[in-house]
Amino acid sequence: MMLRHLFKRHVTSTVKYCRFFSSSMVSVPDIDTNYYCCPKNTTEIEKNIKLRKGVGDVHNVLKMYEIINKTPITDTSYTTVKNDLYKELISLPNKTHPSVLEYVDPKVILEINDKRDFQKHVPLEFSEITRRLNLLRTDKLGHTCGHKSYYFLGELAELEEALIKYTVNKLIEENFELVSVPDILPRQVIESCGMAINNDRTQIYSLDPVQHGPDLYLSGTAEMSLAGLLVNSLHSEDMLPLKLAAVSRCYRAETSNIIEERGIYRVHQFTKVEMFVVAKPSQSENMLEYLRTTQQELFEPLGFNMRVLDMPPHELGAPAYRKYDIEAWMPGRNNYGEISSCSNCTDYQSRRLNIQYLYGNNKSYVHTLNGTACAIPRILIALLETHQDPKGKIHIPEVLQQYMNGKKIITKNNLVPELKLTKIKK
Amino acid sequence: MIRKSLTNIINKAWDCKISQTRHSALFINGAKATEHFVYVTPHIDFSEKIQHKETLLKELLRRKANIDLVRVENLWQVYEDLNTRKLEYTKRKDEISRELGKLIKSEPDSDNTKKLKIQSDIMRDNLKKLKAPLWSAEEAAIVEVLKLPNSLHSRTPDDGSKVLYTHLEPPTNAKNHLIIGKDLNIIDFKKNENYYLKGDAALFELGAKFYFDKILKENKYIQFSNPDFVKSLVVEGCGFEHTSPDSTFILHHNEDSAVNIDNRMHLVGGASLCSFLAYHAKNVLYPKVLPLKYFTMGRQYLPSPCDEDSLFHVSQSSVIEFFGAAKTADDVDKILEDLTGILKDAYGKLGFHFRLVLIPAEKLHMWESLRLAVQMYSTSLKDYIEVANVSISGDFISKRLMFMYVEDKQNKFPHLISGTLLNVPKFLACVLEQDVDFSVPDLFKVRNWAV
Structure with missing residues (x-):
């Protein structure tokens, strides 16, 4: 492979933004x-x-x-x-892309892969499949590791690893530069990404301020950590767009009791591969299309049915100018579930984080974009529910088999024993 | 007479400074047990341990542990005495009740009956009065007993590390990984709590993890993917101080309920001993499933031990963590042997100098009875760095967290072995300080991720 060559190029491309790097935060955003x-x-x-x-x-x-x-x-x-x-x-939101101003509902712009025909067989839900195959533990964990915790067992953990390998491999081929990011971040970095932190009731976990010092938060997505890397940086024009990718743990404090979000659909912690792009304003619209295409190319071979949505204004978070979501059909749940999104944040984040680029003798704010390359729990739901066999096995999509030692199917896990809680009190 | 001796015991307890402030998430009794839900009650084996007091003292000395065994023993004695007293009262009360039962029909109004009735009341009263001091004494004793370290493995050395195996020669230059990382633009280090690996360093991180994963899978170790948070009781159960900000990251308490220092959430990372114990605590297995050999790749979070900037002291690491459970100490020794072979082979193939050593008693964690470390040489520190380790903890943790198996209708405690088989930041730092220039080892490259 041409990796060495490829990374040499990347090293030189990143030298520039690092030379100007300063760790101090932006005092007043421009x-x-x-x-x-x-x-x-x-x-x-x-x-x-x-x-x-x-x-x-x-x-x-x-x-x-x-x-x-x-x-x-x-x-x-x-x-x-x-x-x-x-x-x-x-607190004001970003501007909105003119094409979506009139949208009330998300607009389906593309459908990928057909829904699988299960014929007479009623497809099972993820939780039921994993229970039968002994691939997941979610029960009776509240007292030892907290609400909504989960353990992937055996081949489900292997499948998680295979998805990371598959995704990162593709992103490296696409010339993304890989970054390994910190999960504990200072408050300013998180706020600069457009995430509001209000006192105690928040979507973000924080460390005990008395024990560990004030204003340390757990990253909700690598987008925040990557923003922290880029704060106060100046890029030379010819090095843009800069494409970064990170595999990280994401922590989210929000809870949900709605039935559609049961099981591992919405959890407090998960692994995600994230894409982040720094672009010139003239490039950002094309880069959003590029991120969406990359997502489509990543998900299509996984075989589940999905639809790509152009999101209406009220579905955009404050930083986004335009956003595409991809929803996968989850046959066991008999519903679509969001598996990824990508947003063009134009200069909303770069003004708060002071990320600029140099053209001639002028400086101007860059545009930032971000997109999910693989959020593990929901991809696993879509995969297992789509590729389940009436006899109880799971067919592994061909593109993942090479990352699972050539395995083609997942069968019942007999290697991890089932547990029984003791009733002994003393 | 009985009253007098009770007062004596209580005074003695007072002398031993039984205080009301306690720090145990693992042991909760008495009135507090009604306030807080008690999930697990540790199995305490101090009575057996103290039978071999000489051994215990010798081991505390070898560990250079700051523990006053006499004090612990006194506290335990107070608890035992009160407990004996309670048993005596209960026994006497039962005797009186029996006699009373006989007499009350035949001679309901006799002096004898009246006397027995009074005696019965006294016993009931005594038992009632004993309740609170017994709880306090029990708590005081057990909280201290839980601080006693594990017993030592026969192979644990005393005077310095014992080198078991050496591969190649140490590097001889004077490189510093942070300078090299900066020059190559692959490390952006802000502080121990906040650093980024970029390009080849980030690829190295993933590649190294996948390389070890593959080897472990080939050796029939079972892969897990674990949650990153655990509750205080698991932290203390595993032998770490759950109230100390130096041993784990404690999450901010977001709930409306009052903060209880013994019931917090801790960010330890899924690839940690605690996370595997959160899975197994209070659970019972059938003996035929043992031994278990699990591993996971993920994060490990540990508050930085010092201010000196370096990948050796970072608070977030990507690691491969192993967890094993077996019936006996011998079985666990066999797993250690097996793992030693795997580690020699896995690290050997990478072409860097390393050595395998046994860590001396004084450097062990309180829960460890033996630790084998894989060490690489840091030319910036001019010292060896532990890039991987395997620890035997016997039944120490399984007793504290009631992880059991049933054999011959008896509850037994499995012996545990665990360790971090690869700590990426420490390993990367040592690789950057080798004599040869840094490049991603071939075995870690993307083309080797697939079969």
């Missing part, structure tokens, strides 16, 4: 006040906030902007006013 504080745009901004069911109050922004313009910089209240203005500015 929000585009020319746009947000110009009364001409108020109607548009207000409409956008409403469409996205987002937070933020543009009239309030304007009021504060007027005040600050009347306040001399030397005035003692200047800093306070400025901080208040930026607090308000930061």
